[in-house]
Amino acid sequence: MTNQVATPLYNKLSAAFESRNAADLTPLREAAFAKFKAKGFPSVKEEDWRFTSLVPYLDVDFSVTAEAAGDAGIQQAVDAAAIEGLEAYRLVVVNGRIHSGLSVLPEPDEMHIGPLQEVINTDAFRAHFEAEDHTGGNSFTQLNTAFFTDGVYIEVPKNVSIEKPVHIIHVNTASVPTLFHPRQVIVVNRSAGAVFLETSVSLHPKQAMFFNNVLQVIVKENGECTHYRIQDNAPGERWVHHTQVTQHRTSRYSNYTFSLPGADLIRNNLELKLDGTATESHLYGLYLAAGNQLTDNHTAIEHIHPACQSTEHYKGVLLDNARAVFNGKVFVQREAQQTNAYQQNNNLLISDKATVYAKPQLEIFADDVKCSHGCTIGQFNNESLFYLQSRGIGEESARKLLVEAFMFDVTDKIEHEPIREHLQELIHQKMTAAMAAGA
């Protein structure tokens, strides 16, 4: 109990857990909740939360029981979430539950999609879930395991490669401040391939909402998974995203995390365990933060076996009073020879009041490796600005052009053209709005 942030929420959660339906209290949940109880919410005394104090974000009388969703407004929200020009399947998840009526899914023999609850007690699932679950130690994931309802389970059968992306639209219908625990598991089997895009939308924006989301991804031997997440959230929202990826040998995983101004807090934990030889991983991130927003990206890549390759490039632009944290851990174990690990983090501060805490962290125990990391924090280049202005481009447009240019080497990596265009448009809009508000 020494480290915890004591909040009324903690007591509320305890009460809610005690009063749960006995059928729901699996040993897994009980064990998880016991761990959460022992530790509580993380505090700034923990290294991983040093710059992100949760106190102001948890200090709300959140409801801890999700209300049942009516259908009003969901259809419109889902339609509005579609990305122009992107041909995609659509998986609608309302308050953590799959909404079959609004979803447009691949054939079941191409992809199994169902509630996590349905499979969680099967021996087959438990065998690999427990083997792959190394999310221990993080009280948010424990809390999620204790409380998630339904959840989403996606499995791509072996040798099936689906080119059309699956757009997962998370819809939140709560009309009062609520603490949610959405949970997803994605398994890409041997030599299978799939593309996922996650976005979220709230029907009642501008109220305090806390999302404690956990996603586990398992990419089996020679499988390939591309995963985009666009965090275009509403003010008042607080997000803690835990994404746990396990890669088996010769698998490929690409993660794109785009955080835009909006939510009060975004904390992304992205952890990759490279549990096989010759894997390939790409982590690309963009964070654009404005207002009083705090955007915190913690990534960790664990090289355990030889000949794995990971590249990571995160870029951030901060306006107003925004704060950002980037912490990039790369572990290279003794066995992991011929590792190729590259990490880069660049930050552009547009306001005098914005702050960024950047911490690359490499721990290398093998001796035949290529690893590099770089980190920069800079401001607008006035010479570039003047150059653009001297050609007739207005100052505001010039600043926007330069921000887009700064982000270009990440946006350029987006393989799906409509997603890239959508993101560039979002960045443009958000910059315009932030600059208008700041002016």
Place this chain on the structure above:
Amino acid sequence: MLVIKDLHASIDGKEILKGINLTVNAGEVHAIMGPNGSGKSSLASVLAGRENYEVTGGEVWLDGKNVLDMKPEERAREGVFLAFQYPVEIPGVSNINFLKTALGEIRQHHGLPPLSAKEFLAMTREKQKLVEFDAKLANRSLNEGFSGGEKKRNEVFQLAMLQPKLSILDETDSGLDIDALRIVSNGVNKLRSKDNAFVLITHYQRLLDYIVPDVVHVLYNGRIVRSGTKELALELEDKGYDWLKEELRVSESIQ
């Protein structure tokens, strides 16, 4: 077209321009020469509106409009173009999109609709040919990885695209090999008309073999100390600047 009256400017509290007087009419080409540190590039920067210069006195008029009141982008839209001595590299901004944006804003300022994609493309092709600018470069990031000569040619390509009234070329010739110099000069000569004007800031008389000026000025110690025809440039080439400095010192001590 351009009238500069007793222009004073300083940077970091140090006075660099100490009373410049200059009149450039439409259709004219003026060359401004002078030794290092005489204020040539500062004059170009002040005219284009570079932020770190403080104008402490004087006036600058472009066709009756007060240039010193305008932001850099407003000057550009009114027709002032500075070809940079050291063009900046901006990775991630495509050369073509940059020009499209710039041209769009300039046209909007003059109440003109944006060019259609087709018109813009046609114009790009024509101007590329005019200044012998490689189409491959036009599609790359702005100046990124360009050689010195390619950057200077890109400046002239931009000049051709934006069609300014007054072009100031700040040492566009320095660092160019003879072929590049010929290409840049040919470009400028083709762009000359009775409606526009050029101010060539140069250290070397060589440029003036290719672009023949109407007037040559010598800038020294923040002032224009002599103006003449193109023969003045030849004289400077022969004798260097020392004799001029000497003469000035003598005349100042007499005063």
